[in-house]
Amino acid sequence: MRLAWREALLAFRRAPLMSMLGVLTIAFSLFAFGLFGLVALNIRDALRAVEDRVEIRAFLVDGTSEDAIAALLGDVAAFPEVSDVGYVSPDSALARSREELAEFSDVFDAAVLPGSLEIRLREGQRDPAQVQAVADRVGTFPAVDDVRFGRDWVEKLYRVRTLAVGAGLGLGVVFALVAVIIIGSTIRMAVLARAREIEIMRLVGATNGFVRLPFLIEGALKGLLGGVCAALLTWGANRVISQSLFETSFFTPSQVTLGIVAGGVLGLLGSFLSVGRHLRAVWRDA
Amino acid sequence: MAGVLRLDAVSKEYPRTGTALADVSFTVDKGEFVFLTGPSGSGKSTLLKLLSFAERPSRGEVKVSGFSSASLRDADIPQVRRRLGIVFQDFRLLPDRTVEANVAFALEVTGAPTASIGAKVARLLTQVGLASRGSDMPHELSGGEQQRVAIARALANDPFVLLADEPTGNLDERATRGIVQLLREINAQGTAVLMATHDLSLIMRSGYRYLELERGTLLYDGTDAHRLARHQ
Numbered sequence: 001m002r003l004a005w006r007e008a009l010l011a012f013r014r015a016p017l018m019s020m021l022g023v024l025t026i027a028f029s030l031f032a033f034g035l036f037g038l039v040a041l042n043i044r045d046a047l048r049a050v051e052d053r054v055e056i057r058a059f060l061v062d063g064t065s066e067d068a069i070a071a072l073l074g075d076v077a078a079f080p081e082v083s084d085v086g087y088v089s090p091d092s093a094l095a096r097s098r099e100e101l102a103e104f105s106d107v108f109d110a111a112v113l114p115g116s117l118e119i120r121l122r123e124g125q126r127d128p129a130q131v132q133a134v135a136d137r138v139g140t141f142p143a144v145d146d147v148r149f150g151r152d153w154v155e156k157l158y159r160v161r162t163l164a165v166g167a168g169l170g171l172g173v174v175f176a177l178v179a180v181i182i183i184g185s186t187i188r189m190a191v192l193a194r195a196r197e198i199e200i201m202r203l204v205g206a207t208n209g210f211v212r213l214p215f216l217i218e219g220a221l222k223g224l225l226g227g228v229c230a231a232l233l234t235w236g237a238n239r240v241i242s243q244s245l246f247e248t249s250f251f252t253p254s255q256v257t258l259g260i261v262a263g264g265v266l267g268l269l270g271s272f273l274s275v276g277r278h279l280r281a282v283w284r285d286a
Numbered sequence: 287m288a289g290v291l292r293l294d295a296v297s298k299e300y301p302r303t304g305t306a307l308a309d310v311s312f313t314v315d316k317g318e319f320v321f322l323t324g325p326s327g328s329g330k331s332t333l334l335k336l337l338s339f340a341e342r343p344s345r346g347e348v349k350v351s352g353f354s355s356a357s358l359r360d361a362d363i364p365q366v367r368r369r370l371g372i373v374f375q376d377f378r379l380l381p382d383r384t385v386e387a388n389v390a391f392a393l394e395v396t397g398a399p400t401a402s403i404g405a406k407v408a409r410l411l412t413q414v415g416l417a418s419r420g421s422d423m424p425h426e427l428s429g430g431e432q433q434r435v436a437i438a439r440a441l442a443n444d445p446f447v448l449l450a451d452e453p454t455g456n457l458d459e460r461a462t463r464g465i466v467q468l469l470r471e472i473n474a475q476g477t478a479v480l481m482a483t484h485d486l487s488l489i490m491r492s493g494y495r496y497l498e499l500e501r502g503t504l505l506y507d508g509t510d511a512h513r514l515a516r517h518q
Binding site: 003014196197199200201202203204205206207208210211 | 361366372380382391392395397440443
């Protein structure tokens with residue numbers, strides 16, 4: 001094991017330029033994937049912010065008593081899909097309408113605005129079918145006169161969300177594949193540069209595992225270093241966008257760690273596959 | 287005497303180029319020195335590939351120091367190679383390591399105890415006449431000296447047999463004499479040597495047994511130097 005580590009580290013010292021180019025190639029391919037991830041993350045956050053505005057409004061029958069309203073609030077809050085429910089009195093509704101539509105403030109009259117419940121749903125419970133189901137159940141209460149939730153808007157939002165998730169997954173797979181191919185080629189070049197060493201190891205009776213180990217360590221180290229560089233580049237890009245264009249979200253520390261580890265795993269895998277091709281060649285034809 | 291190398295009716299065929307060896311049988315005994323000769327394309331390299339288990343025979347059986355091609359698993363091939371020393375025409379040294387490091391490499395990769403490596407490398411370099419050149423880089427050595435390093439590396443794991451594929455092919459006459467003399471000394475200490483060469487005068491001068499291949503078949507197995515004189 002100690003020899004394998006020594007050989008792996010010696011490879012960096014013997015060919016520093018090639019090693020650095022390898023790390024940078026891995027870094028830039030992971031950086032491209034990181035930028036895509038950043039865009040996907042921010043689109044998801046934006047859609048989530050819009051989704052947070054999905055709400056059901058249940059208008060109450062005139063003259064519903066305070067006790068009945070309190071009971072209704074308790075019943076609706078107990079629905080598993082509901083995250084939050086509040087009562088809007090006719091006076092509050094009037095004040096809000098006057099504030100939101102100031103130019104029509106003189107035409108509003110508290111008498112025409114009924115009391116209502118504002119119901120918000122939990123994340124993951126906001127697709128059109130689920131919203132409709134909750135609205136239907138709320139509508140069965142005798143104190144509820146009418147239920148509205150902007151069906152068209154919810155359906156459009158859900159379609160956009162589905163499209164974004166599908167496109168994100170598809171592009172993510174493509175970006176990941178491109179990263180794997182580039183990283184694999186980079187590691188393969190490093191292995192090719194040391195083909196003679198592999199050949200001599202085999203010649204003197206080194207086992208396959210022994211031959212592979214230094215290359216696996218080297219590949220994993222390059223992948224990890226590339227991952228760290230990619231994380232720094234992505235963070236820098238995010239800072240520039242946040243400061244000069246608009247506020248954006250960045251990955252959580254665990255997501256960044258996962259990205260760096262993924263770099264290491266890709267390096268390891270690339271080395272494993274590349275070195276395997278050389279393990280059979282011993283007696284090169286002159 | 288026990289055969290350290292043995293081929294029983296061995297044939298080797300390649301899908302593209304056809305038959306490389308056809309029905310070849312011979313034995314090399316412990317401590318024997320045998321030459322292998324024949325024109326280019328006669329099957330010498332294929333035979334050496336089979337003996338080092340870089341290739342498997344299409345038919346027949348190859349036996350090396352008790353290991354048989356019929357039953358040897360791929361995972362056990364490194365164990366066979368540790369009983370063989372292999373030397374090539376182009377030396378195959380690691381150009382970015384010193385002479386000592388090149389020889390030590392063979393011991394390190396086979397898991398020799400670290401404490402014993404230094405002393406063994408020094409002994410091997412003394413044996414091949416390069417005791418004072420351990421810290422030199424390969425490019426600082428002559429061709430003959432580089433081949434001596436390759437031989438020291440091949441001897442690192444105390445092989446029963448040394449397979450030498452045209453070891454003097456890149457050397458001048460003086461260096462060739464030195465390498466052959468070194469191989470004789472190694473042979474005298476009990477290591478069998480199978481040396482492939484085009485140099486017929488080398489075989490004739492030695493009086494050793496030789497195997498002559500032509501178009502994949504074993505044309506001659508014996509010590510008659512007069513036959514070779516007629517080829518020249």
